[in-house]
Amino acid sequence: MPLNMSSSRHWQLILFLVIVSYVFLMAGNSVMSLTHPDEVFYVQTAKEMIARHSWMTPYIFDEPQFEKPILFYWLLIAAIKIFGLTPFAARFFPAFFGMAAVVVIYWISWMLFRNKRISFLSGIILSSSFIHFALSRAVLIDMVFSVWVAVTLGFFYCGYHNPQRKNAGIILAFVFSAIAVLTKGLLGFCFPAGVILIYLFLRRDISFLKSRAVLWGAFLFMLIVVPWHALMIKLYGQAFTHEYFQNVHIRRLLEAEHRKSNTWYFYPATVILGVMPWTFFMFPAIALFIRKLREEGSARSVFQFLLAWLIGIFIFVQPAQSKLASYILPIFPAVVILLAYYLQAGVSHRGFKIAGYGLTLFLLLTPVAAVIAVGKYRSFVPDIKPIFVGIILIAACGLALLRFLLRDQRERFIAAIPCVTLSLFIIAISGKPYAEPWVSCRQISDVFKSTDASESVVLASKFYVRGVRYYTDRPVAVIDIAGHPFFSPHPIPFLSTDTDVDHFLRRQPATFCVVKESDLEALKRIVMNGGFSMTPLRDIGGKHLLKIENRMLSKKAIDN
Numbered sequence: 001m002p003l004n005m006s007s008s009r010h011w012q013l014i015l016f017l018v019i020v021s022y023v024f025l026m027a028g029n030s031v032m033s034l035t036h037p038d039e040v041f042y043v044q045t046a047k048e049m050i051a052r053h054s055w056m057t058p059y060i061f062d063e064p065q066f067e068k069p070i071l072f073y074w075l076l077i078a079a080i081k082i083f084g085l086t087p088f089a090a091r092f093f094p095a096f097f098g099m100a101a102v103v104v105i106y107w108i109s110w111m112l113f114r115n116k117r118i119s120f121l122s123g124i125i126l127s128s129s130f131i132h133f134a135l136s137r138a139v140l141i142d143m144v145f146s147v148w149v150a151v152t153l154g155f156f157y158c159g160y161h162n163p164q165r166k167n168a169g170i171i172l173a174f175v176f177s178a179i180a181v182l183t184k185g186l187l188g189f190c191f192p193a194g195v196i197l198i199y200l201f202l203r204r205d206i207s208f209l210k211s212r213a214v215l216w217g218a219f220l221f222m223l224i225v226v227p228w229h230a231l232m233i234k235l236y237g238q239a240f241t242h243e244y245f246q247n248v249h250i251r252r253l254l255e256a257e258h259r260k261s262n263t264w265y266f267y268p269a270t271v272i273l274g275v276m277p278w279t280f281f282m283f284p285a286i287a288l289f290i291r292k293l294r295e296e297g298s299a300r301s302v303f304q305f306l307l308a309w310l311i312g313i314f315i316f317v318q319p320a321q322s323k324l325a326s327y328i329l330p331i332f333p334a335v336v337i338l339l340a341y342y343l344q345a346g347v348s349h350r351g352f353k354i355a356g357y358g359l360t361l362f363l364l365l366t367p368v369a370a371v372i373a374v375g376k377y378r379s380f381v382p383d384i385k386p387i388f389v390g391i392i393l394i395a396a397c398g399l400a401l402l403r404f405l406l407r408d409q410r411e412r413f414i415a416a417i418p419c420v421t422l423s424l425f426i427i428a429i430s431g432k433p434y435a436e437p438w439v440s441c442r443q444i445s446d447v448f449k450s451t452d453a454s455e456s457v458v459l460a461s462k463f464y465v466r467g468v469r470y471y472t473d474r475p476v477a478v479i480d481i482a483g484h485p486f487f488s489p490h491p492i493p494f495l496s497t498d499t500d501v502d503h504f505l506r507r508q509p510a511t512f513c514v515v516k517e518s519d520l521e522a523l524k525r526i527v528m529n530g531g532f533s534m535t536p537l538r539d540i541g542g543k544h545l546l547k548i549e550n551r552m553l554s555k556k557a558i559d560n
Helices: 010-025 038-052 071-083 087-113 116-128 130-136 142-161 163-184 187-202 212-236 238-254 266-274 279-294 300-317 325-345 349-376 385-406 410-416 418-430 432-439 442-451 465-472 498-505 517-530 551-559
Strands: 458-461 476-479 510-515 533-540 543-549
Touching: 010 087, 010 116, 010 130, 010 418, 038 071, 038 087, 038 465, 071 087, 071 142, 071 163, 087 116, 087 130, 087 142, 087 300, 087 325, 116 130, 116 325, 116 418, 130 142, 130 266, 130 325, 130 418, 142 163, 142 187, 142 300, 142 325, 163 187, 163 212, 187 300, 212 238, 266 279, 266 325, 279 300, 279 325, 279 349, 300 325, 349 385, 385 410, 385 418, 410 418, 418 432, 432 442, 442 465, 442 510, 442 533, 442 543, 458 465, 458 498, 465 476, 476 517, 498 517, 510 517, 517 533, 517 543
Parallel strands: 458 476, 458 510
Antiparallel strands: 510 543, 533 543
C-alpha cells in the first residue's frame, strides 16, 4: 500500500481515499451524454420540476409521476441550479455519494476491527469494484440510497457497542433510515430494520430495543417521512397511493419488470461480478468468514453483524420478482469489508496464491479473447483503436500482477489490482465516440431538431422515447408492436398494434420517428398497407430517423 498504515493518521488515509475515489468515480463524468432510458428519465423529471417551479411533485411528460420519492430529485435540481443542465451536473451527486460511501465504509470498518489497514483496504476495494465504479457514474437513485442505508447501520452499531452513545446511535439510525425512505421508499426502513433485527437475534439481545431512544427515533422518523407522503396523498389521492404503494412497492414483489433477470442466481452472480477485479479473493474470504463465525469470543460479534448485513438485505431482494443489479447495491459494503479483512489477515497463503493466479490468468486471457472476437466480427467494429488500447492496458495489468505474484510481493500485488478498473475507465473514455451514438439519443435528436422545428408528436421506440423527449422537448408517443406498457405507466400514447399506429399516423400530416430496427420493419408494413409515404433521413447508433407523410392530409392542406 502507498501509505504506512500504522503511522498515518485517519485524516491522511481518508484524504488519500477521497483523492483516489474522485479519480475512479467522478473525474470525466461530463464526457458521455446522458444515456437512455434511465438517466434521461430522472433528469427529465428534475428538468420539468424546475420549469414548473414544482418542488414537491415530480413530473414526467408534463404529468405528475410517483415512481420514486422526492429527495433524489431535490439533489438533481440543486446540482442543475449550481452547474447547469449538463451531464456533469446530473451525475454529480451519484458520484459524490459514491465518494462518500468510501469514507463511510472506512468509518464502519474502523468501528468493527479498529484496524487502519482494513479500513483503508475497504475504501480502496469499494472505490475500484466494478459495480461501485459503474453506479457512481450513472444517474440512478441506488448509490445515494445505499449510502443512507450504510450510515443507518453504522450509527446503530456505534450505539450498540458504545453504551454511552446508545441513545444517539439509535436516534441517528432512525433519522438516516427516514432519509433513505425519502430517497427510495419503504426499503429505506426494511433494509436496515432487517439487518438490525437479525443481528440482535443472533446476539440474543432483542431487549436492546426497549429504550426511550427507540420512541424518540420513531417520532423523528415519522416527522421526516410523513409530511411529503401526506402532502402527495392530499393532492393526488388514489393516483398517488396506487402508483407509489401498490405498483412500485407491492407489484415489484409479485411481478417481474425485467423477466430475463428473474432467476435464483441473478443476485449471487451480481455480487460475484460486481466486486471485480477482486472477485477471485471472495472464495477464500468466505472460507475465513465461516471459520470466524464458528469461533467463540468477542470478535464473533463483528462477523455476526456482517452476516446479518448480508442476510438482512438478501431476504428482501431475492424473493422479489423484479430484479436489477442496482437493487442489491446496499449489500456490497459488507462484502467489501470481508474482502479487506481477508487480504489484511495474511492467512491462507496458498488460498491467496490460487486467487491471485486466477485473476492474473483471467486478465491475460481477456486480450486473447478480444483479439479472436475482433477477428471474427471485424465488420461490426467501427474502429479498432479503443479495442487495441484495451488489449494493451489489460495485458499490462495482467503481466504486472504476474510479476508481483511470482516474486511473492503481496503488497504490490494488492496495490496494483485497482489499475484494472482504471484501465476500464481509460478504455471507456477512448471508446466514447463510438459508444455514445448507441447509448444516447443526443446525436439523433440533434439531427432531428435541425430537420424539423414543428410541434408535431414524435413517434419513438419504447427504449428511446425518454431520450427523445429529453433532448428535443417535443411531445412523444411510443411504438412497440405486441409489446408491454411501461411498468410504471407514462402519460403518453402507447401504440402496440398496427391499427393503433395507423390511426396515429392519420392524425397529423407528417410524423417524424426515431425507432429501432424491429419497429422500422413494422412501420414499413403499416406504411405500405395504409397509403403513407416514408422517407429515411438518418441512421445513428441503431436508431432510424424517418419521416412518414399522410398523403390525404397533405393533399387537403395544399388544396386549402
